Amino acid sequence: MEEAGVMNVFFRVNDTLLTAPVSDRILDGVTRKSIIQFCEDQGINVEVRPVRVTEIVEAARKGELLEMFGAGTAAVVSVINAFSNKGENFELPKTENSFAATIKKGITDIQRKKAEDKFGWTYKVK
Numbered sequence: 001m002e003e004a005g006v007m008n009v010f011f012r013v014n015d016t017l018l019t020a021p022v023s024d025r026i027l028d029g030v031t032r033k034s035i036i037q038f039c040e041d042q043g044i045n046v047e048v049r050p051v052r053v054t055e056i057v058e059a060a061r062k063g064e065l066l067e068m069f070g071a072g073t074a075a076v077v078s079v080i081n082a083f084s085n086k087g088e089n090f091e092l093p094k095t096e097n098s099f100a101a102t103i104k105k106g107i108t109d110i111q112r113k114k115a116e117d118k119f120g121w122t123y124k125v126k
């Protein structure tokens with residue numbers, strides 16, 4: 001599981017965020033990189049490794065797949081609420097304290113100068 005449309009994709013299984021490593025198929029997106037850095041700073045565990053469809057389906061069946069979202073410049077974070085695989089439909093649970101919401105707010109607050117940019121992401125365009 002690598003990309004969703006023109007976004008990198010993230011999966012939250014229990015309290016760990018998974019995303020595929022960049023490759024000749026996976027864009028080294030700036031939002032993906034920012035999310036990984038932001039999560040490391042927030043103490044959210046991120047595993048960058050190949051993510052198999054079977055693993056995600058299994059996690060969904062066990063109720064351990066808590067969130068899925070795409071990441072890209074336009075939307076920052078775009079939540080995926082449901083998916084289907086081989087005719088089986090899965091709906092993700094409503095999650096309080098969602099990682100997606102924390103990440104979106106954290107990154108857009110830095111963009112809008114509502115929060116300190118301790119990562120050095122922002123700079124003046126002359």
Ligand SMILES: Cc1ncc(COP(=O)(O)O)c(C=O)c1O
Nearest residue numbers: 006007008027029030031072073
């Ligand atoms: C194939 C693909 N993946 C991921 C992304 C997201 O990249 P970024 O976060 O740099 O916008 C894009 C952006 O256009 C894309 O085209």
